[in-house]
Amino acid sequence: MTDAPKDASRPEARAPRGFLDRRARDLVAERRILAAVTAVYERYGFEALDTGALEYADALGKFLPDADRPNEGVFALQDDDEQWVALRYDLTAPLARFCAQNWETLPKPFRRYATGTVWRNEKPGPGRFREFTQCDADTVGSARPEADAEIIAMAAEGFAAAGLPAGAYQLKINSRKLLNGLMATAGVTDDGQKLAVLRAVDKLDRLGPDGVRLLLGAGRLDESGAFTKGAGLGTAAAESVLAFTAAGGGGRAETLQRLAAVVGGSAEGVEGLKDLDAINVALTALGVGDDLAAIDPAVVRGLEYYTGAVFEAQLHFDAEDEAGQPIRLGSIGGGGRYDDLVARFTGERVPATGFSFGVSRLALALRAVAGAQGVQARGPVVVIAFDQSHMGEYFAAAGELRAAGVAAEVYLGSSGMRPQMKYADRRMAPAAVILGGDEIAAGTVTIKDLDLGRALSAGVSDNAAWREQRPGQVTVPRGELVDQIRRILEARP
Amino acid sequence: MTDAPKDASRPEARAPRGFLDRRARDLVAERRILAAVTAVYERYGFEALDTGALEYADALGKFLPDADRPNEGVFALQDDDEQWVALRYDLTAPLARFCAQNWETLPKPFRRYATGTVWRNEKPGPGRFREFTQCDADTVGSARPEADAEIIAMAAEGFAAAGLPAGAYQLKINSRKLLNGLMATAGVTDDGQKLAVLRAVDKLDRLGPDGVRLLLGAGRLDESGAFTKGAGLGTAAAESVLAFTAAGGGGRAETLQRLAAVVGGSAEGVEGLKDLDAINVALTALGVGDDLAAIDPAVVRGLEYYTGAVFEAQLHFDAEDEAGQPIRLGSIGGGGRYDDLVARFTGERVPATGFSFGVSRLALALRAVAGAQGVQARGPVVVIAFDQSHMGEYFAAAGELRAAGVAAEVYLGSSGMRPQMKYADRRMAPAAVILGGDEIAAGTVTIKDLDLGRALSAGVSDNAAWREQRPGQVTVPRGELVDQIRRILEARP
Numbered sequence: 001m002t003d004a005p006k007d008a009s010r011p012e013a014r015a016p017r018g019f020l021d022r023r024a025r026d027l028v029a030e031r032r033i034l035a036a037v038t039a040v041y042e043r044y045g046f047e048a049l050d051t052g053a054l055e056y057a058d059a060l061g062k063f064l065p066d067a068d069r070p071n072e073g074v075f076a077l078q079d080d081d082e083q084w085v086a087l088r089y090d091l092t093a094p095l096a097r098f099c100a101q102n103w104e105t106l107p108k109p110f111r112r113y114a115t116g117t118v119w120r121n122e123k124p125g126p127g128r129f130r131e132f133t134q135c136d137a138d139t140v141g142s143a144r145p146e147a148d149a150e151i152i153a154m155a156a157e158g159f160a161a162a163g164l165p166a167g168a169y170q171l172k173i174n175s176r177k178l179l180n181g182l183m184a185t186a187g188v189t190d191d192g193q194k195l196a197v198l199r200a201v202d203k204l205d206r207l208g209p210d211g212v213r214l215l216l217g218a219g220r221l222d223e224s225g226a227f228t229k230g231a232g233l234g235t236a237a238a239e240s241v242l243a244f245t246a247a248g249g250g251g252r253a254e255t256l257q258r259l260a261a262v263v264g265g266s267a268e269g270v271e272g273l274k275d276l277d278a279i280n281v282a283l284t285a286l287g288v289g290d291d292l293a294a295i296d297p298a299v300v301r302g303l304e305y306y307t308g309a310v311f312e313a314q315l316h317f318d319a320e321d322e323a324g325q326p327i328r329l330g331s332i333g334g335g336g337r338y339d340d341l342v343a344r345f346t347g348e349r350v351p352a353t354g355f356s357f358g359v360s361r362l363a364l365a366l367r368a369v370a371g372a373q374g375v376q377a378r379g380p381v382v383v384i385a386f387d388q389s390h391m392g393e394y395f396a397a398a399g400e401l402r403a404a405g406v407a408a409e410v411y412l413g414s415s416g417m418r419p420q421m422k423y424a425d426r427r428m429a430p431a432a433v434i435l436g437g438d439e440i441a442a443g444t445v446t447i448k449d450l451d452l453g454r455a456l457s458a459g460v461s462d463n464a465a466w467r468e469q470r471p472g473q474v475t476v477p478r479g480e481l482v483d484q485i486r487r488i489l490e491a492r493p
Numbered sequence: 494m495t496d497a498p499k500d501a502s503r504p505e506a507r508a509p510r511g512f513l514d515r516r517a518r519d520l521v522a523e524r525r526i527l528a529a530v531t532a533v534y535e536r537y538g539f540e541a542l543d544t545g546a547l548e549y550a551d552a553l554g555k556f557l558p559d560a561d562r563p564n565e566g567v568f569a570l571q572d573d574d575e576q577w578v579a580l581r582y583d584l585t586a587p588l589a590r591f592c593a594q595n596w597e598t599l600p601k602p603f604r605r606y607a608t609g610t611v612w613r614n615e616k617p618g619p620g621r622f623r624e625f626t627q628c629d630a631d632t633v634g635s636a637r638p639e640a641d642a643e644i645i646a647m648a649a650e651g652f653a654a655a656g657l658p659a660g661a662y663q664l665k666i667n668s669r670k671l672l673n674g675l676m677a678t679a680g681v682t683d684d685g686q687k688l689a690v691l692r693a694v695d696k697l698d699r700l701g702p703d704g705v706r707l708l709l710g711a712g713r714l715d716e717s718g719a720f721t722k723g724a725g726l727g728t729a730a731a732e733s734v735l736a737f738t739a740a741g742g743g744g745r746a747e748t749l750q751r752l753a754a755v756v757g758g759s760a761e762g763v764e765g766l767k768d769l770d771a772i773n774v775a776l777t778a779l780g781v782g783d784d785l786a787a788i789d790p791a792v793v794r795g796l797e798y799y800t801g802a803v804f805e806a807q808l809h810f811d812a813e814d815e816a817g818q819p820i821r822l823g824s825i826g827g828g829g830r831y832d833d834l835v836a837r838f839t840g841e842r843v844p845a846t847g848f849s850f851g852v853s854r855l856a857l858a859l860r861a862v863a864g865a866q867g868v869q870a871r872g873p874v875v876v877i878a879f880d881q882s883h884m885g886e887y888f889a890a891a892g893e894l895r896a897a898g899v900a901a902e903v904y905l906g907s908s909g910m911r912p913q914m915k916y917a918d919r920r921m922a923p924a925a926v927i928l929g930g931d932e933i934a935a936g937t938v939t940i941k942d943l944d945l946g947r948a949l950s951a952g953v954s955d956n957a958a959w960r961e962q963r964p965g966q967v968t969v970p971r972g973e974l975v976d977q978i979r980r981i982l983e984a985r986p
Binding site: 139150 | 895
């Protein structure tokens with residue numbers, strides 16, 4: 001920090017790979033999402049919880065006890081007492097640790113939400129970062145299907161609050177118990193084989209039924225020549241799994257009837273159907289219609305730890321990346337019921353269910369909905385500084401605007417008029433305030449409408465008609481400064 | 494994550510030392526501060542910047558190139574390319590790295606604010622954590638004293654916006670150039686000796702002039718018998734430093750006159766006086782009076798990297814800790830001008846100035862101002878669940894309340910009426926909603942005022958008179974649910 005700069009020892013200014021610097025224009029969408037979703041969580045009675053960024057590696061559950069260092073996937077380091085600590089890779093593992101530690105004193109069920117940064121020590125790539133934001137809500141200590149329904153309703157409301165229009169997304173619901181029941185009926189009891197079936201079904205979206213059929217059976221050779229070993233199901237079992245995944249479509253009640261025919265045979269399947277039925281009833285009571293939440297047996301979710309209902313929020317349209325290429329967003333959030341996470345610590349099963357918003361994907365989706373204008377960060381009004389002896393007037397003008405709730409600043413660099421205008425434009429200032437010697441002497445102020453300039457150069461409006469009503473620059477009595485600026489802010493194209 | 498729970502391998506549920514789990518009641522004060530201060534920053538035209546939690550250790554500036562591991566004070570680990578990365582210990586070092594990396598493309602001056610977590614790998618203790626929140630604003634690329642004045646004005650407004658009453662705090666301003674000039678006059682040129690003088694003056698608050706006199710001279714033996722080596726100034730030089738630090742008091746203009754007499758002799762001292770004079774003029778133009786910001790030569794700030802003006806926000810009252818013991822809060826934020834941080838990377842000096850709010854100390858201060866009631870997190874209205882067959886009615890009631898903007902939840906545990914009431918009370922619910930079979934049949938709803946119960950048991954109000962106007966429980970037509978709950982929320986004691 002304190003070394004005098006020396007050429008030889010000068011560090012290079014760069015951020016670690018996969019870590020992103022984000023300026024206002026990149027942050028505004030994410031902040032709006034978090035504020036909107038958090039408000040919904042609070043209306044549903046979920047309370048905020050912040051846990052630390054570092055957890056003991058064994059508590060996070062990715063520590064291999066016989067290895068010298070924690071395994072891949074987390075950023076880990078040794079604390080001064082030689083214990084390994086690691087940056088959290090999600091917000092669920094710290095919640096499980098917190099609940100196990102404080103279970104006696106918590107109100108039960110414990111409803112909590114959390115927003116925070118998580119870290120993954122993975123290979124970064126385009127659009128793939130090692131640090132990102134999560135926004136979760138979980139109910140710990142309720143086995144009721146209504147707790148799942150509430151989470152689903154809250155997620156649906158959260159997406160709407162964040163700005164997704166109705167019809168643009170849908171929550172898809174399934175239960176792991178159905179697939180488990182189906183496998184029990186087919187005689188599949190090995191955990192490894194069950195997991196391979198789950199992973200195969202999880203690829204339905206990408207590979208289609210034919211690809212999944214191969215993965216359920218002997219295996220699949222992809223275009224690159226790589227072979228993925230399959231789950232090893234016989235033909236009849238594989239076909240029953242595929243028939244199950246295809247039983248979705250239509251309203252929830254209709255899908256439930258169809259599913260009863262496919263998985264009705266096993267005890268676990270019947271239990272899963274009963275759960276989904278109760279979720280359906282509660283969703284209806286909560287005002288969540290079939291358009292917002294459907295039952296879809298093709299949704300399984302990749303994570304092993306789900307034990308019952310699983311949910312996934314899917315977008316019905318594609319977004320575009322910065323180069324205008326379509327990006328398939330697909331899932332913009334998901335969750336489910338996990339009843340074993342607290343048991344890792346205490347040995348006692350605690351029922352839990354939760355949902356995690358895909359914050360950055362949702363931000364991309366909202367940009368696609370609103371267009372670039374909708375999520376732009378607006379800069380402050382810039383008061384041009386001509387003359388050191390008039391700084392008092394400049395500060396007074398900026399102060400008046402701020403007092404009226406308008407962001408404003410006095411230019412404090414050392415450049416002349418033209419670069420100051422350029423600066424104001426780069427800052428996305430709606431207007432520049434000019435208080436030259438003439439204006440001050442005459443008790444006036446000149447206001448340059450920079451929004452207009454940008455709109456004209458972007459070809460947003462019908463130039464001629466618009467320019468007539470809205471001059472690029474006006475000189476008004478000094479007392480009308482705030483009103484004049486307000487007019488520009490309200491007329492924003 | 495996925496291990497089946499086994500007794501032998503079960504991890505202990507605990508957080509690393511010095512890391513705090515914070516629930517809603519602990520978070521509400523900090524969140525309000527960040528929201529209020531952030532709004533002020535934006536009104537002043539500062540734009541948000543988020544940088545990553547991890548930085549290359551050499552970029553943070555705490556890396557010893559000849560050591561195998563980074564030195565104490567940071568949490569560091571080796572990335573997979575063998576480079577050392579570390580969790581940021583403040584928000585200023587990442588800003589310097591960001592500016593050095595992006596200087597060409599940034600609007601200049603670059604005004605940015607940042608709120609975020611920082612980490613210090615230090616010995617934790619009571620009230621001393623290894624993870625905490627900072628909230629900074631900096632202007633990079635302006636050498637003007639007005640940039641300092643703006644930062645000071647913004648800090649003063651930020652404290653007010655966060656809820657500190659006028660008169661409770663004051664910004665103290667000084668310039669390092671004054672003390673440097675004084676030392677030049679006294680013939681002190683050695684950097685180590687200058688630093689020792691700074692550190693001695695920084696203890697004025699705690700040790701008083703007599704203690705500092707010892708530290709300016711040969712050294713000081715404290716009560717525990719530990720000896721601190723002094724700066725080694727001669728008697729005349731030490732007395733001139735002490736006279737300088739005592740030249741504060743009264744209005745800014747008055748202090749500046751007194752200081753001119755003490756440090757007027759050296760070129761650097763004259764420059765410092767000129768800076769402070771310009772800051773004073775700009776503060777006056779910004780409407781910041783002597784009551785909010787004073788010039789105080791006793792303020793030096795501990796950090797070596799300041800090169801000009803330094804600021805410190807001081808509280809005029811003490812707070813209490815959770816046990817009711819007085820805590821001297823003293824400084825609740827500070828900052829100053831640092832012109833060398835970007836030069837560490839580029840070799841070119843870039844003038845910069847900034848301020849950092851002491852978020853957790855400010856939260857303590859606000860608790861002292863407002864009393865415990867003022868910063869309490871309020872829970873949701875709890876709808877009591879009696880009967881599975883009426884869940885639809887419970888969800889509808891909660892839904893109505895949420896649609897009216899009132900946080901509400903249906904109890905989703907498996908306990909009876911009495912534990913549900915206890916649960917509602919522990920959640921700080923303002924009211925419980927009772928929809929028993931009788932109420933549903935009669936088209937009514939019973940509402941229990943839990944705020945009242947808590948107020949009565951805390952002895953907050955005149956029980957008899959108050960109880961008369963405000964019954965503990967009422968049964969009203971079902972259509973009046975929202976109005977009745979609103980009445981309780983508005984009457985909150």
